[in-house]
Amino acid sequence: MWGFLVIQVSGLRKLYGDTVALDGVDLRVREGEIYGVLGQSGAGKSTLLRCVNLLERPTAGTVTVAGQDLTALPSRELNRARQRIGMIHQHFALLSSRTVAGNVAFPLEVMGVPRAERARRVAELLDLVGLSGRGGDHPHQLSGGQKQRVGIARALAGNPSVLLSDEATSALDPATTRSVLDLLKRLNAELGLTILLITHEMNVVKSVCDSVAIMSGGRIEESGAIADLIRTPGSRLTREIFPLPEPAPSGSVTLTFTGDPQRPVVSEAVRKFDVEISILGGSIEELAGGSVGRLRVSITGDTAPALAFLRERGLLVEVTP
């Protein structure tokens, strides 16, 4: 299930006049994963997302979704392909002239689903996002979180192979953000839904993403599974998730450990070897389904065997020269 690439973006470039929005972007999203693209505004992540369903046509490069090269499709086929790509939006983009049920029915109308079938499917979708009974309301009667739930139900109407999320929680308060992210996570687990989301909030990446790409200046600086990046020395993701004073003082050691945070590896090292370890800073985060900690320490004494021991125990040890 984790092997098949649902989205494959290669060599993507997008120019607006002389401005380079995307400068050679490659992205691979595997089936069933939640992939986050993280970056400041202006980094190009929104353009990237909109290139995935060709709302923006790339200047160069290819976009393959579910095995279909979208850049090669004529407009009728492209529209058909888009029906299998769900999208949710920062400001929900609901039709104010339609009821909640009418909004969810819209993509089904576009697909030509018969009326009776539509009604059945709408009820099912509203139930899935926890809004059964609200079908007759108009969007302006709903809270932000409820509006985004309608957006999600609408995006799922065509049984999409992938859901694109354009800053879907950025307009929501923290508690509502939490509940919408939980819903996305649940849909990912229950339906095997692949999600590509863009966000400027590290929190979103930390709480739901399996993989991440960090963007800046129209390029991807770092990408991969979060669990792997955490174990990569010098990873920018790790630095951003665990903010420690930079630059690290000369001679200090930064330890990154995954798994059971209760495991007394550090005190074990102190007992086994003739070293003193003092903690300069650190934190522990719940990440990619486990605990990850990062600790800045200074080690004095017989450091070499102690460091070897820590490495052997699976910690990522980075020594600042």
Added chain:
Amino acid sequence: MTWDEMTPLLWEAAGQTAQMVGWSTLFTLLFGLPLGVALVVFDRGGLRPLPALRSVLGVLVNVGRSLPFIVLMIAIIPFTRLVVGTTIGTAAVVVPLTVGAVPFFARLVETALREVGSDVVQAAQAMGASRTTIVRKVLLPEAFPGLVAGLTVTVVALIGYSAMAGTIGGGGLGDLAVRYGYQRFETLLMIVTVVVLVVIVQVVQSLGDALARRLSHR
């Protein structure tokens, strides 16, 4: 002039005004709505950008909007004859009324359609909706309250234009006020006609406002 003398005159004139305004509203809707949609759809950054065609339509609309109605009515007499076979009478007035109101209404349609958020249009594109579907199921329904408001303003303008219809023998309330009130010094009839016109415009505007408000779900 007594009330008994005035009443039939007023009824007849009101009927002519209603006829002129009614028919021209219908035709304005028929031609102005598609023209307004075209102004938006063919624009740069529109659903189907055709800047050259858009410029031509824009110029045509501006020409139509810049002619004072009384000049337009006379200037297009050959066209009126071509369409209805005559240049005088109520039917003949409907042609210039329509020609005058179409560009006016088209601009109001354009404005109303531009009020529809681009995010909603893009969401529909992302769902794989065709351009026709987007116009039919997104742009027009979302802009509907604005379209109703625009039509109301157009009807009021048409009532105003129709007052000049006397010039080419169209009759109506405006013509009544000019012929009796002005040329025959029937001040009372003049006042009554003005009151009737004011009341009609009030009623049309209030109905339009109420309908637009009812339709709006923002």
